[in-house]
Amino acid sequence: xxxxxxxxxxxxxxxxxxxxxxxxxxxxxxxxxxxxxxxxxxxxxxxxxxxxxxxxxxxxxxxxxxxxxxxxxxxxxxxxxxxxxxxxxxxxxxxxxxxxxxxxxxxxxxxxxxxxxxxxxxxxxxxxxxxxxxxxxxxxxxxxxxxxxxxxxxxxxxxxxxxxxxxxxxxxxxxxxxxxxxxxxxxxxxxxxxxxxxxxxxxxxxxxxxxxxxxxxxxxxxxxxxxxxxxxxxxxxxxxxxxxxxxxxxxxxxxxxxxxxxxxxxxxxxxxxxxxxxxxxxxxxxxxxxxxxxxxxxxxxxxxxxxxxxxxxxxxxxxxxxxxxxxxxxxxxxxxxxxxxxxxxxxxxxxxxxxxxxxxxxxxxxxxxxxxxxxxxxxxxxxxxxxxxxxxxxx
Numbered sequence: 001x002x003x004x005x006x007x008x009x010x011x012x013x014x015x016x017x018x019x020x021x022x023x024x025x026x027x028x029x030x031x032x033x034x035x036x037x038x039x040x041x042x043x044x045x046x047x048x049x050x051x052x053x054x055x056x057x058x059x060x061x062x063x064x065x066x067x068x069x070x071x072x073x074x075x076x077x078x079x080x081x082x083x084x085x086x087x088x089x090x091x092x093x094x095x096x097x098x099x100x101x102x103x104x105x106x107x108x109x110x111x112x113x114x115x116x117x118x119x120x121x122x123x124x125x126x127x128x129x130x131x132x133x134x135x136x137x138x139x140x141x142x143x144x145x146x147x148x149x150x151x152x153x154x155x156x157x158x159x160x161x162x163x164x165x166x167x168x169x170x171x172x173x174x175x176x177x178x179x180x181x182x183x184x185x186x187x188x189x190x191x192x193x194x195x196x197x198x199x200x201x202x203x204x205x206x207x208x209x210x211x212x213x214x215x216x217x218x219x220x221x222x223x224x225x226x227x228x229x230x231x232x233x234x235x236x237x238x239x240x241x242x243x244x245x246x247x248x249x250x251x252x253x254x255x256x257x258x259x260x261x262x263x264x265x266x267x268x269x270x271x272x273x274x275x276x277x278x279x280x281x282x283x284x285x286x287x288x289x290x291x292x293x294x295x296x297x298x299x300x301x302x303x304x305x306x307x308x309x310x311x312x313x314x315x316x317x318x319x320x321x322x323x324x325x326x327x328x329x330x331x332x333x334x335x336x337x338x339x340x341x342x343x344x345x346x347x348x349x350x351x352x353x354x355x356x357x358x359x360x361x362x363x364x365x366x367x368x369x370x371x372x373x374x375x376x377x378x379x380x381x382x383x384x385x386x387x388x389x390x391x392x393x394x395x
Contacts, residue, residue, distance in 0.1 A: 003027070003078060004086040004390050005068075005140075006383040009129050011121045012037060014064045017383045018077060018084070021391060024384060028077045032064045044071040061125065065132045087133050087142045088390040090181065090382065091126045093119035094146030095172060101149065101389040104130055104142040112144060118176065118230070143393045145386045150180030150215075151225055158224045158317075175233070177225040179207045179328075183215040185385040186327045186378040193363060194323060194374055202318045204311055207380065208337070209328035210238035210281060214307065216314035223317055226310050232268055235306040238281030241271035242306060273299045283330050283337060304337070308344045315348055323374040324350060332379050333360040342375060349373040 001020045008015040017029040030044040040059035044052040052071065059067070072078050089104070093115045102108050109130055116123045130142055151159065159175040160168060167173045183205045190205070191198040199220040207213050212235050215225040226234030228243075236242040249263050256263075274281040276299035279289060283300065290297035315321045324345070330337050335357055342352045349372035356366040359377060367375035 002085055003083050004088065004387050005084050005133075006088045006090075006386045006390075007129055007133070008090040008383060008386070009122075009126050011125060014061075014068075014129075015383070016068050017387075018072060019383075019387045021387065024387065026383075028072060028075075029383075030068065030071065032059060032067065035059050035061065035064055042067050042071075044068075044075070046075060046077065049075075061128050062132055065129060065136060069136060081137060082139055084137055084140050086390045086394055087137065087140050088386040089126055089130055089142060089144050090147070090386060091144045092122035092147045092178065093176065094144075094148045094152070095176070096152065096174075098144070098146050098149055099152040101143055101145040101393055103393055104144050108144065118172075141394055143386075143390045145181055145389045147178050147180045148176040150184050151175070151177035151222055154222050154224065161229075173229060175225070175228045176230075177213065177215070178227040178231045179211070179213045179215075181382045181385045182207050182327060182380040183213070183222075183225070185381050186325050187215075187217050189363070189378050189381075190323055190325045190376050193365065193376060193378070201322045202320055203323045203325060204314050204318075204321060205325040205327065206307065206311070206331050206341075207328045208307070208326065208331035208334070211240065212237045212307070212328070212330075214310045214314065216318055218318050224314055232264075235310055236276075236303050237272045239269050239272050239274045241267045241275070273303060276302060283334060287336060300337075300340075304340045304344065307341055311341075311345060312348075321348055321350075321373050323376060325376050325378050327378050327380045332377055335360065338366070338375075338377070345373075350375060 004019050004021050006017045012035045014032040014035060017026050020027050028044065028046050032042050034040045036058055038057050040056050042054040069081055091112055095115045095118055097111050109127060112123055112127045161173060187203050187205050188198055190203060191201055203217045205215050211231055213225060213227045214235060216223045228234060232240050234242050249260060252263050253260055272281060273286060277286055277296045279296055280286060286296040286300050290300060326338055338357055339352060342350050351368045351371040352366050352375050353368045356364060361379050364377050365374060366377055
């Protein structure tokens with residue numbers, strides 16, 4: 001059996017899974033949290049075994065990768081590291097250069113580094129892990145799977161901003177989207193659950209979590225997505241504002257005597273649900289407080305409003321809707337949030353069954369049997385999508 005490793009790296013976390021292929025069987029997985037911080041935590045899991053946990057100060061990127069491989073050897077998941085023949089990396093920004101997942105050679109790695117301006121918190125770190133695993137597993141072939149590649153062929157009318165055209169041609173400014181691997185997986189899986197081909201459906205997928213995005217598919221092709229040039233755009237999120245009037249940046253910078261960079265940080269880290277509620281970026285905290293905290297309720301109402309606004313506009317773009325899909329943290333587990341969103345979409349034929357909607361983190365059709373629009377919960381599986389791309393690219 002072929003063994004392939006999936007690396008999903010964030011600024012301070014590293015999620016990983018080892019697959020046995022072609023059976024797509026997860027034989028080990030884990031998470032390293034608080035990288036480069038005090039009390040870093042390594043966890044490793046194997047089916048049928050207790051979780052292995054190590055707390056250690058300031059686990060670096062290099063040490064994180066080393067600990068993953070040591071865990072696999074120490075717990076005899078692999079006898080020899082050369083059994084791992086392929087590594088798939090989630091990379092956030094592929095720009096216009098990478099229109100699909102790609103084999104990583106020196107040229108591809110250099111392009112990933114050059115695209116750091118489009119994802120400064122992610123691409124440099126993900127490029128660093130590519131270099132580290134090249135040193136640790138020199139015989140393993142590596143593949144980059146880009147969050148943005150799903151949107152590379154989106155209609156130009158939807159990805160361009162109404163600003164001078166040369167900013168697109170000279171600087172690459174356009175809507176790139178995000179969460180593409182998640183949207184790609186759940187759209188295909190939803191079609192399978194409905195017993196149909198994705199090319200026969202008009203689907204809107206809602207990745208709702210601390211970061212949220214909505215994507216519209218017309219017979220298998222992406223028509224539009226909510227996130228923009230960066231993951232700051234689109235719907236209101238946990239700490240991100242989503243779409244605002246751009247002139248607010250200059251206005252706030254002058255009034256507060258802050259830099260544009262400072263205001264961007266506020267829009268990314270202190271806005272959204274947190275900014276409106278003044279309480280928390282977590283919808284669960286706000287739902288627990290909304291009966292006694294008007295700002296918590298307002299934050300939730302605004303979130304629903306923004307999500308419904310995007311879904312409604314996409315139904316218009318698609319000229320109808322066959323299926324609506326919820327995924328990610330709130331989408332998979334937010335029973336009340338799904339109900340609130342669906343209630344405001346009733347005029348499109350969206351009707352959920354309260355009994356079927358009483359589900360968390362499980363694949364399920366939650367719409368009423370006779371409803372014209374099928375509504376589904378589909379837990380995302382980005383790692384599975386990544387390892388499938390590794391298989392496809394390395395064939």
